[in-house]
Amino acid sequence: MKRLILLLLLVTTNHLYAQQHTLPRWFTQAFNKQSLDKKYLLRTYHKLTFLEADFNGDGVKDVVAMILEKKSQKIGLLLIHGSTNKVTVFGAGVKVGKPGFDDSDDLKWIDGWEVYKEKVAYETKFDNGDIIGSIKRRLINKAISIWENQDGAPLAGGLITWNGKKYIWIHQGE
DSSP states (O other): OHHHHHHHHHHHHHHHHHHHTSOOHHHHHHHHHTTGGGTEEEOOOSSOSEEEEOSSSSSSOEEEEEEEETTTTEEEEEEEOTTTOOEEEEETTBOOSSTTTSOOSOOTTOOEEEEEOOSEEEEEEEETTEEEEEEEEEOSSOEEEEEEEETTEEEEEEEEEEOSSSEEEEEEEO
16 A cells, blocks of 8 residues: 555656746747748757746737747747747847846846746845946736846846736846
């Protein structure tokens, strides 16, 4: 009996683990149908292969996955809206952030990422590269939180969030 329970536990745990690392079928179908596989390679080297949430507030789950732009070898994120299959790329050759400061087109610096579910975020404000404070930002949807670690703790990064019209970057940390 103990062996049966142990076997069931192992099978169940393995199945749950596999689900966390398998992209939804609709996402891979949309990715291939739009020939995105010709330009991008899906990356699976982070603990989380993808994030799933309603990022644009339309009531349907969207999926964002890490990608590598094949030609430039730049890392980024590729988001597909679940209701429309519309694609948005952040990084991988497409600039993310505010022009002139944190407008990186290569997100190779990402050490971690997750769905940000809070309704409030604090955006770090700068003047000539110096931090001058932060402002409170109200979020209307879930966001994609990405960050870089230093000495094992998040140092800087930001949120990618839908403001009702487009995706915007909210810088956080240094």
